Amino acid sequence: METKLKQKELHTHVKTKFFMSADKKVKIKKVLSYTAFVAPAALFFIMIQIIPFLMGVYYSFTSWNGVSSAVEWIGLENYKTIFTGDPEFYNSFMFTAKFMLVSVLLTNVIGFGLALLLNEALKTRNILRTVFFMPNVIGGLLLGFIWQFIFTKGFASVGNLTDIPFFKLPWLGNEQTAFWGIVIVFCWQMSGYMMVIFIAALQGIDNSLLEAAKMDGAKGWTLLTKIIIPLILPSFTICLFLTISMAFKIYDLNISLTGGGPFNSTQSIAINIYQEAFHNNNYGLGTAKSILFFIAVSAFTTFQVMLTKKREVEA
């Protein structure tokens, strides 16, 4: 009797043990397949983005010059330099902020206007959409070179032919025309992109809502500002987010159109960081600037997303 009981005990023990190992096997298999699927993406991502980012945070507190292997910890010295003794960075920041405000506003207004235009039953709709979007597929570097020619040679020729003062301005030659030059090219490049997003939003509007509003006598401007825009606010959130981050990070277009000139008046923050690191060899100072740049970009974009999200209505 006793032995039988013992045997049974043993049996159940073996049984649970067996099941446990089966469970474990399944679990190990699951962990292995999870690793096999997720690890490649995670590894590349960590190696290329996360580690350099953390290194950047560290280097921003050092006097690293990129050449000597000695990296000296200097605490907040770099940040102090940026805030107290670097008028060029301050100027770059102000230029970039001003450029961002103006170009974000214009790009979205033009993009939205084009979307409204193409929302009509036009015969040339598809061709127009293609044309408006086309500048966006060309990279900023080539666009900048193209427009450098148009501003300096093309505009001058048109000015000679037509005598319109606008074309006779010293384009890219002084602070104002260089600023507006970059704004014009940015709008030309990006408004088609924003248009495409706004078109998708406009097409998503429930037609019965529009009909109902029209029945109630809403027309033109009222229909647009009271019905259409509130209904597609999510698309404004997206477009503002995209244009703010693109304008604030502008580099390629800026470098090829004005090179930051004349007299560094159109030097974006991205160019300033590049110069600091790779021309002046102040890697530590450069990374400190790039960390501030990161903070500014995230602050602007999260602030904007919060602001517009709050206003979005569920339709």
Add this chain to the structure above:
Amino acid sequence: MSYKKSTFIVELIGIAIAILFLVPFYFVLVNSVKSFPEILVNAASFPNKVLFSNFSKVWGLINFPKAFLNSLLVTVTSIVGIVVISSMAAWKLVRTPNKLSQILFIIFVSSMVIPFQTVMIPLLKLSGTLGLINSIHGIVIMYFGFGVSLSLFLFHGFIKTVPTEIEEAARIDGCSEFGVFWRIVFPILKPITATVIILNTLWIWNDYLLPLLVLQNPDLRTIPLATSALFAQYQKQWDMGLAALVLGIVPIIAFFLFLQKHIIKGVQAGSIK
């Protein structure tokens, strides 16, 4: 909707704006076949004589075939890798809903706000140590790392809408995890894969700063690098500059015109998600 007079006016306005949008292309094309003195006399006129010598000169100067192949190689291999690793990871993250998956997803996505300039300087040091400088595979690996955030985000959003029944059935039939993914799931992801490919093509093909830092060897130059090198050397030599620009934009414009419907749809899908 009937075609009214007001619609006709809107149509005319649209066409006028479209012409305005195309004017820059006119300037570039027309002047790329002029001689240098003729450009200086009048940049707005049609060419007196169409010269193709600008093109033949520039073709060899920037070694266009080489630059084109480099751009193509970098873009295609980067995108194949990005699609493979980010679709696989996105699928597992969606299908394994636990804390780890959540945290990983948040890290992947939130990194999208990090500007390139913020990682650029340490990345250059790190990649020097890892031997990724001056090699095509080096820059491709970097594109894997940078491209994975947005691509994974897009795949993740799409996979959430895919029902799991078919996958379960395949598993019961004895399909391995890789089999389930590649034979069952991946074909379903086709629309979002197209979006991922298009967005990454526009980015990588046109990218300038990363190749500038990584591909210093002239033999490895991509199209943007070759163009900017020419401009640095022959400043204000617009006859050659414009021919180089035409060569530089033709491939991507052709790509766009050929696939425009998919591209516009892809860009829409990519930004709305």
